Amino acid sequence: MAGYILGIDGGGTSCRAAVADPQGTILGRGKSGAANILTDPNNAILSITEAAKAAFRDAGLDGDGVGEASAFLGLAGTNVGDLARYVHDRLPFRHTDIDSDGLIALQGALGDGDGAVAILGTGTIYMARKAGTVRYIGGWGFTVGDLGSGARIGHALLQEALLAHDGVRPRSAVTDAVLDEFKHDPRGIVEFAHLSKPGDFGRYAPLVFEHARARDPRAVAIVEAAAGTVDEALDAIMALAGARRLCLLGGLAPLYPEWLSQRHRAILVEPQADALTGAVALAAARQRERTGASG
Secondary structure: OOOOEEEEEEOOOOEEEEEEOOOOOEEEEEEEOOOOOOOOHHHHHHHHHHHHHHHHHHOOOOHHHHHHOEEEEEEOOOOOOOHHHHHHOOOOOOEEEEEEHHHHHHHHHHOOOOEEEEEEOOOEEEEEEEOOEEEEEEOOOOOOOOOOOHHHHHHHHHHHHHHHHOOOOOOOHHHHHHHHHOOOOHHHHHHHHHHOOHHHHHOOHHHHHHHHHOOOHHHHHHHHHHHHHHHHHHHHHHHHHOOOOEEEEOOOOOOOHHHOOHHHHOOEOOOOOOHHHHHHHHHHHHHHHHHOOOO
């Protein structure tokens, strides 16, 4: 089984894996739970391994064969501390390459071409490539970064719900929806927030966008504030790399365009493929480098 490769896309909400032959033809796919190494590296290791084994089983292969595979992982949090090394050393694969989730998204969306991507999901990260040079902005995690992310939007909604409960700000349909969920007991919201990880907050983001489209004032305020931070980051990454082609990726990608500035909407293009496909392509490229095989 030494010839099999794995592409892995580890996100804050779920982890996806695809097993492929050495040429990059995908044979099977698997999915598991959250794989955010910033918030829970040990759980990320379990999720990555589980998704890889599920992909092998989906391809009709023995799940234990992952130990002979070469894997390329795109993970959030690889730019912080020694977490990537910690995870790398505890994974079961024969060869393991880890880079940012942004890189696999860029590769999937743009192939080998120039342009920029914004990953707008549980977290946020921005990347651009020009003449082979890749630049990054963001990806610093929920605690001090990820502005405009699903986690931040969900967190903001819970704040708004508490402000509405206390009469500090007007109630609206979106804050009522949250208060109804927690039976109008603010202590439940506080307990939930105290125990939650970014992906837990992020589950509320689609609700905010749904109400914003219906012009709920509190939802509109949250989404407009989030979109403003995304516009700022896009301006910065475009200036760094001079990109004139932009892909929005991640779970919030279909929801954001109408809220972004016209200057960014004007250069939006559809991605060629997803991040998991990008991870497989990079896994195949690394395998060729190791074996000396031609493309």
